Amino acid sequence: MPEVHIPAMLRELTGGKSTVEASGTTVREVIDDLERQWPGLRDRLTDGGKLRANLSVAVDGEVSPAGLREEVKPSSEVHFVAAIKGGSACARSKQVDGVSNSTAA
Numbered sequence: 186m187p188e189v190h191i192p193a194m195l196r197e198l199t200g201g202k203s204t205v206e207a208s209g210t211t212v213r214e215v216i217d218d219l220e221r222q223w224p225g226l227r228d229r230l231t232d233g234g235k236l237r238a239n240l241s242v243a244v245d246g247e248v249s250p251a252g253l254r255e256e257v258k259p260s261s262e263v264h265f266v267a268a269i270k271g272g273s274a275c276a277r278s279k280q281v282d283g284v285s286n287s288t289a290a
Contacts, residue, residue: 187215187261195230195265198223207263212242213253215263230265241268 186206191199199205200223207222209215220227229237236242236252243264249255257263 186259187257187263189215189219190262190264192265192267195226198225198229209257211253211257212236212244212251212255212263215257216253239268241266 186208189205189207191203191205193203196203205219205222207215207218209218216227216230219230230240231237231253234253241248242252242255243249243266244255244257245261
């Protein structure tokens, strides 16, 4: 059965458990089983039938654009993680010939 890693912000719904097992062959089916076991989880993971905009899901270490349709195997690990969005162009450092542009002349 897939092992699901629960984000800290949702563990109050799983009795403090950081990992749980849930059945399903897609992320959507896994979420349905999580909801059956721990009512309220689906609403915290999805919005309007889609994964919440502030969350990403990784199955076996890979974040996929398939989202809820992503395939899950019985041996899979499923991680729900806070989505990381872009950043400031000023905060990025481009390497030129191994030297950061912030120190290059």
